[in-house]
Amino acid sequence: MKILVVCGNGLGSSFIAEMNVKKALAELGIEATVSHTDLTTAKSEAADYYIGTPEIVDLLEDGTRRIIRLVNLFNVAEIKKVLQQHLEV
């Protein structure tokens, strides 16, 4: 399973969020590949799930991608909650 964390620039926010997603996955005991990128690249990069703040990932929504919306990219508790909902564990 591959999870892609997306932000506008693909440098700062998504990177820190990626580390938090990895932390959350480890606590949930789920194995997945996590990486981060910018919006443009995300459109051409295949992943099982795309995570980001609503205003960013809404631009990726085209009916085929599995999108996970997150208000606070830096809150591990919130990340764990949304991951649990979407990954059905």
Added chain:
Amino acid sequence: MINLIMKDILGSPAILVGLFAFIGLLLQKKPVAETISGTLKTVMGFILLGAGAGVLIGSLDHFGAMFKEGFNVDGVIPNNEAIVALAQQTFGTETALIMLFGMVANIVFARVTPFKYIFLTGHHTMFMACLISAVLVTAGVTGPILIIIGSTILGLLMVLMPALLQPYMRKITGSNDIALGHFGSIGYFTAGVVGQLVGDKGKTTEEIRVPKSLGFLRDTSVAVSLTMAIMFFIVSFAAGPSYVESELSGGTNFLIFGLTEAIVFAAGVYIVLAGVRMILAEIVPAFQGIADKVVPNAKPALDCPVVFPFAPNAVVIGFLFSFFAGIICMFLLPIFGLKVIVPGLVPHFFTGAAAGVFGNATGGRKGAMFGAFTNGILISFLPALLLPVLGSLGFENTTFGDSDFGIIGILLGGFAKLFM
């Protein structure tokens, strides 16, 4: 042997940073496969940086030529990625060493001072390391002294700038958990002060209805292509089809040429960003890992979009007012005898938006508008004033965009002149 170590290893930034990554990965006892791929990707990141610089220079040269022909003055585009990619060709080793030891200094300062901030915006750490190297080397500081002074200054900035903004961050986020680590701090701080002076924080921007249609600007590639296309069209018309087609484009229609060059510029930025991403991928997690162990209760200082969700309307208002100030300043700068700074959508979007959020936290709607407007003035005048300090780098038609780079560069250049 000494020549091999000094010149071919330490003198070649790609190999040097690759070595840091390799040692870091070994210390973290990562599996062999991860160590190899991490090291290779870090080296590749630096090579991408150089490749992107080549692409950017081509486009900037054409822009500069058309601007000069059309308006008879030099126009400069502030773009952190462009100037850093160019600077790597001369100051690569210094930047890499100052960045690494600056991060160490950050951990030390966070440990021993009351400013418990760990600056996690890796690309800004790298840009600041690059600015410090460029300014100090231009002023004549070299060798180990350069690395010691440079990394101390960088480490100090990495705790002081978030500390300066923390009172406002508490207002914005309603908690004390996260800090802002982004070198547009002076602009945000000023926006907070201006908001307090002119505004009424009861009348928040979040009660206004704002169209969501500006969201596409958050996509850096789109924003850069768009600004550059508009700018290239303006200069192509100003320079005239006969000049462009005979001197630059080799006969290609001047508008098609302008559009292509604008996208070439955006592609250059994209390549550089991909490089920066690869370089940071191994370094930042290692840095955070060490900081977690050494500095208990440290607050992470994060990139500026972290404040956007707290006041989405202020983001849009802030961007518009900052950009508006940038356009006014473009006409004002030559009156003061300064180079023309072409306002870019990227610095105005990211720092203008964050300044809007800060202004809104202290002064509501008026605070967001005037605060972001002040930020726009700062990021127009500071880059222009910074140019002379950058020495030969300043002739490349580009410069640093965000406010702290301007302030720190100018101050550092001034101090260095006093002592050298």
